[in-house]
Amino acid sequence: MIAHSAPATPDLNATRRAVLTRRVRWVVAVTITWNVVEAVVALTAGHVASSTALVAFGLDSVVEVLSAAAVAWQFSVPDPQARERVAMRLIAVSFVGLALLVSVDAVRTLLGAVEPEHVRVGIVLAALSLAVMPFLSWFERRTGRELGSASAVADSKQTLLCTYLSAVLLVGLLLNATLGWTWAGPVAALVIAAVALGEARGAWRGDACCAPTALTTTRTDDGGGAGSACTDPCCSSDAGATRQATPVQLSARRP
Template sequence: MITDNRSTVRRVLVITLLLNIFVLILKAIVGHLTGSLSLLADALHSVTDSANNILGLIASRFSSPHPDREHPYGHLKFEAVGALGIAAFLGIACFEILQGAVERIIKGSNLVTISASELWLLLIVLGVNIFVAFYERREGRRVGSPILIADAQHTMGDIWVTISVMGGLIGVFMGYQWFDLVLSFPVALMVFWSGWSVLKENLPWLVDEMAIAPETIHDIALSVPGVINCHAIASRGVVGRQVFIEMHLIVDADDVETAHRITEEVELLLESRFRPARIVIHVEPPRYKEEQISFAD
């Protein structure tokens, strides 16, 4: 069974987009008032948050799980492409932060000033980021959306970035001007790590990496009475979101009706374990012999 959760994904993305714009405005205002490099870099990071939400809305619009003539396997990879776009945005943000820090070192540091009220505003920003991260992650896991999970991962990184920036500005508030500049470097590393995590999570889907170990599929198939063996097992996709399974099944059956019944039992077991799944099984007669259950390295 194919499940289309795009309306939920779009609703979550619209809510987080509005909250991220609010956070961006607060960071930009406080960054401008204080002259803080790390906070302005964090504001740039928040620009990518809003851009990611817009990108996610576009990707979700085109990522229907339902097949059509041009896309017989559905359009779910559009979400993974959108997640890779998030990784690209994070890479750009990392470069901009490092470039600003190096320029500050070469040209000399400008005086950074911060008040208690401005620190309280940053505390509000932190609270909004925490809410967005946990809300997106919860909804992403509930509906199985990689774009929401990737964006939540991004926002989790943003939380640590904001905490680091606040730590630097508290140091500035106490009279240590160099805190702001020094902490801009770990901010960049946190941004880079968030991007790398998103990239690593979504590349396997795009390159059709194995989704389920063939030995697992083999054991499930052989648990059905009438199955002699199975081979040429292949799988791709993401378990819990959509997987595609193919195999050749050797059955102990002398007529098509019995072979069909055995095949359906195998499909039902695999579907119950890895749903939603699209399963293609090629049935072979009992006399066929094959020991290689999957493709060789």
């Protein structure tokens, strides 16, 4: 039994590959634009209202910009696969940054160092983010999987975590405004921070959630057999919904 390296991406014709590459560039550009606007609004409003929650949310948006920018950098060359590993490492660092920012803000709130404020602009901003970010995450993840881009899949998960943070901000502001529950948002945020650290570890190792790239797949050729390529737990779950998925199969025959 002889182990062979898997092809960098699934079998795609040049036309389809070009279409998928343009889609990745498009969704990354939209993600960067949205998060830049989101960061400016959140940081400005947070400074004016002295809202640490909004400032932290704005900083989280900056981290998401850095993650998407890594993918944009990768796909700015004719051969994006050559930059795949570096892009994955940059995304891993962005996950760690996200976890640290969220954890520090949550712990400070739980210890009483800061008091969550009821800010109307924060509620509106979080609601808009919840309407936009899930679609961008789904579109990039779907495109990245078909193209075989580990970095696009990883960045889509970064976007999804930012969606969860938007929900935490929205629920936290509403609970604080109505019931005075200052602890609800920070506790949920710490859970998200733990998830972000797990994603950072996977991105650093090159895990791609069933994206069959050179970083994550191997095949075994014993004269016609096929080897399973996907071992990541997210092969059986997608965006929190458990489902069964068929592992990527790559096969080869000797001439």
